[in-house]
Amino acid sequence: MSTAQNPVKIKTENLDFYYGPNRALKNVSIECYDRKVTALIGPSGCGKSTFIRTLNRMNDVVAGSRVEGRIRLDERDIHAPDVDVVELRRRVGMVFQKPNPFPKSIYDNVAYGLRINGMRDKRAIETVVEKSLRGAALWDEVKDRLDENAFALSGGQQQRLCIARALAVKPEVILFDEPCSAIDPIATAKIEDLIERLKKDYTVIIVTHNMQQAARVSDFTAFMMLGELVEFGPTGRIFTAPANKLTEDYITGRFG
Amino acid sequence: MKRSTKKSIVQTIGFFALRAAMGLVLAVLLFFLFDIVKKGGGAVSWEFVSQMPRRGMTEGGIFPAIFGTFLVTVITAVLAVPLGMGAAIYLHEYARPSRLTRLIRLSIRNLSGVPSIVYGLFGVILFVNVMRFGTSVLSAGLTLGLMTLPWTITASEEALKTVPNSYREGAMALGATKWQAIRTNVLPYAVPGMLTGTVLGLARAAGETAPILFTGAAFYLPFLPKSLKDQFMALPYHLYIMATQHHATQQVRPLAYGTALVLILLVLGLNMAAVILRYRLRRKQR
Numbered sequence: 001m002s003t004a005q006n007p008v009k010i011k012t013e014n015l016d017f018y019y020g021p022n023r024a025l026k027n028v029s030i031e032c033y034d035r036k037v038t039a040l041i042g043p044s045g046c047g048k049s050t051f052i053r054t055l056n057r058m059n060d061v062v063a064g065s066r067v068e069g070r071i072r073l074d075e076r077d078i079h080a081p082d083v084d085v086v087e088l089r090r091r092v093g094m095v096f097q098k099p100n101p102f103p104k105s106i107y108d109n110v111a112y113g114l115r116i117n118g119m120r121d122k123r124a125i126e127t128v129v130e131k132s133l134r135g136a137a138l139w140d141e142v143k144d145r146l147d148e149n150a151f152a153l154s155g156g157q158q159q160r161l162c163i164a165r166a167l168a169v170k171p172e173v174i175l176f177d178e179p180c181s182a183i184d185p186i187a188t189a190k191i192e193d194l195i196e197r198l199k200k201d202y203t204v205i206i207v208t209h210n211m212q213q214a215a216r217v218s219d220f221t222a223f224m225m226l227g228e229l230v231e232f233g234p235t236g237r238i239f240t241a242p243a244n245k246l247t248e249d250y251i252t253g254r255f256g
Numbered sequence: 257m258k259r260s261t262k263k264s265i266v267q268t269i270g271f272f273a274l275r276a277a278m279g280l281v282l283a284v285l286l287f288f289l290f291d292i293v294k295k296g297g298g299a300v301s302w303e304f305v306s307q308m309p310r311r312g313m314t315e316g317g318i319f320p321a322i323f324g325t326f327l328v329t330v331i332t333a334v335l336a337v338p339l340g341m342g343a344a345i346y347l348h349e350y351a352r353p354s355r356l357t358r359l360i361r362l363s364i365r366n367l368s369g370v371p372s373i374v375y376g377l378f379g380v381i382l383f384v385n386v387m388r389f390g391t392s393v394l395s396a397g398l399t400l401g402l403m404t405l406p407w408t409i410t411a412s413e414e415a416l417k418t419v420p421n422s423y424r425e426g427a428m429a430l431g432a433t434k435w436q437a438i439r440t441n442v443l444p445y446a447v448p449g450m451l452t453g454t455v456l457g458l459a460r461a462a463g464e465t466a467p468i469l470f471t472g473a474a475f476y477l478p479f480l481p482k483s484l485k486d487q488f489m490a491l492p493y494h495l496y497i498m499a500t501q502h503h504a505t506q507q508v509r510p511l512a513y514g515t516a517l518v519l520i521l522l523v524l525g526l527n528m529a530a531v532i533l534r535y536r537l538r539r540k541q542r
Contacts, residue, residue, distance in 0.1 A: 056429065058425065058428070058429060061425075061428070061434075063352045063353055086431050086432070086433055087431065089428060089429055089430070089431045090430070090431030093429065093430070094429040096422065096425070096426065096429075098422065100420075100422035100423070100425070100426045102423060102426065102427075102441055103423075103445065112427070112430060112440075112441075113430035113431060113432075115440075116427070116430065116431065116432045116436050116440060117431055162426075165426075165430065166429070166430070169430055169431055
């Protein structure tokens, strides 16, 4: 696994995050490489979801929250005053833990992001919707029923629809927040295959509580505990020769 | 006796008590309706609802009262609907939870419990005297609007609460602004509930007497208001007059029952409209 040709896409420097008085992230510094998959693992409540939600500033809306330290996307500080948070979220897409399709048709779900970003040309929208559904490996299953309500899809299909919806607005980074925790193993396998293909075009950061999943899909793994980054490195090395005793105990299942 | 039989007897008694409570409520309501239909049904005719009252309201119809109630309800809606929905959207979507917003919410809840006569007196001072709208359909409508506002806000906020947060987050994660997320991905799903609550509030306002008593309702007007600054007749107030204030209450009793029946049908109609509206909006989304 070479990283020489992949520049750093997202970088955090001494990142702290507070929910009111509670410090949820402590001094986290990570570099996520372009067109690679970075997995975040760790026990429940270790701050991995909080971390991923700071990367597209979704935590901005949480009352009483506060960020310290830097997050850089392509070298640029995403908290700089002239950064448009709306544009940031278009560039850094997100797929949530529980599939959250909107109560609209399959087609309108994918077209939603295009429309709110001002695209009006019907033909152009149609093209992007098809491309995005193909990109999320869902096209063949839904092409004859695009007008159906998205709630009619299975859980796994709903999650791939949410991926298609994220792809439609042409992001550069896609954040996955435990994307498979609410779906069955076969649907999980499909999403893992999909992530494998997505990294050709996108930088992927995935939070997972499933260590096998991290081992299967990621190039780099970060192990977090109690809001701190314990160890970060190439996935192969983290799983075969962890440098830290805590990492070793966690991946061998001694706690979790 | 086996324990399980004892338990099932207790259950039978429990269910019987609940059924009896329900039956009693229904019986009172049905008796009430039946009585009004029996005594007022004879008075209701096309002439009754379409003509002016004649001979000191001992003959003729109640058209001005129906029209007045309709007009005053429209004014109420014009004030209470946009303001109520707007306030609810602000409170639920934008205002950060703080001591101030808690206080505002508590005040709104309390305002919905203030007796309607208090709103009536408040309306006299604010709209009739200070703002110089006089005793008019405008003053009465605005007073009813103020009274309905807490209901509209509360119902609208409850409707917003039923929209899952994932619709907001999902939209914003795709690059929607907060307002875009609310407009395109929250309001469409909250509006049916908001409208239902609002129409129910309006139905209640349409049946109120106290708030319009001093602010604009007239004892007897054999013509329709020509402008918003004119006084008007309204069904609930007319009913009150026919039942207690008229010089020949015994003689006009059937007309009073007829008026009650029309008022009940009107309010029932509004409530039905709310149900149908919600049903149709919900179905359109599917």
